[in-house]
Amino acid sequence: MKKPTKLDQEQRIQDFRFVLQEQLADRCARNQNYSLRSFAKMLEISPSALSAIINGKRPITHKMKERLGLKLGLKITDLQKLKSKPHGNTKKIKETSAEIFQPIALDTFAIISEPYHYALLELMKTENFNWNAKWISKRLQVTVSEINMAVERLERVGLLERDDEGKLFDTTKGFSTDIREGLSSLAQRRFQERSLEKAISAVQMVPNERRDNTSITMAINTKDLAAAKAHIKEFRRRFCSTMEASTVVDEVYQLTISFIPLSTGDEN
Structure with a gap:
């Protein structure tokens, strides 16, 4: 392809x-x-x-x-095919279905493939959140430029909006910070690559008491893969609901689960 x-x-x-x-x-x-x-x-x-x-x-x-x-x-x-206007298509998209986001390929791809977009939405929920680009960039360990662009992208696709006083608010109510079904596999792969890079960095930089990295190796019947994915999906959502139950939150965490083959297919 x-x-x-x-x-x-x-x-x-x-x-x-x-x-x-x-x-x-x-x-x-x-x-x-x-x-x-x-x-x-x-x-x-x-x-x-x-x-x-x-x-x-x-x-x-x-x-x-x-x-x-x-x-x-x-x-x-x-x-010659690209517009030169200072402002692009700023039409807000109110709907939150995967089908609505799919046509906005550039912004959707950027949002899905760079986890800091979702991290920003989650950071907004934390105690003492500050709408200052330098403060946000320090908390999320990305550049100020990336934060400014992330805010604009999130506004353009309707995940962030401004109230009558010009203050930004999250329109998703916490339900859009996940990979949506139906989006391009390229976007999903890039998102997962970035997430795994973060996990690798955390192993080196974050103390044990502030993270958990575990693994288990098993022999399976590949016919059970669909059931395995369903179990993982159920656990992921249940885990998220449990961890977000607190009325006061102070940090943004990411759960990254990998269930991958260590052996190659038997060709005999």
């Missing part, structure tokens, strides 16, 4: 600003020391100008779109 390209018109929102956002998010994910300033240096543009463009506060001229796009390795024909 052909791997989806970055500019697959069926798979992304046609707005150059979101191309920049995606590129920055990808680079930050690959290198924890990468920043908006690093991205601006590569593009040969001032950090303040790039920040204004990414946040929709500065329009993108066709000339600038072409200059920045070529530095990103995009083709002129592809750039």
Whole structure:
């Protein structure tokens, strides 16, 4: 099967600003020391100008779109298909079904594949939460740029909205911070990769008393895999309900379960 390209018109929102956002998010994910300033240096543009463009506060001229796009390795024909307006499609999506989110491929993919989007929604529930990008970035151990982009993405797909006073609130009521059935397998794989990377890092960085990493190895009949997945799903949801029962919460945790084969199929 052909791997989806970055500019697959069926798979992304046609707005150059979101191309920049995606590129920055990808680079930050690959290198924890990468920043908006690093991205601006590569593009040969001032950090303040790039920040204004990414946040929709500065329009993108066709000339600038072409200059920045070529530095990103995009083709002129592809750039011509992308909008240059400072604000993309900001229409709010009220529904929460997987079918509604599927058409918003770029944002849906970004939300699913970068766990800090969901971590932000959960962090909002914690005691003494502060809507300050620097404070949030420190708590979630990601960059300020990633937090700002995450907030905008969550707003665009309707998971965050603003009240009459302009304050952000979570529209999901805690029910959307999970991988939805029906979304692309590529998005799910990327989400799981990021989650496992976090788990590996925690083994090295987090004291034993603040985490739990256990495993068990078993021989099974693969005909029981469907039942195994059902049991895991039931446990995951029951565990979540139990842990969220407290009226006061202070940290965001992630449960990552892997049930994988250690042996290869018998070809004989």
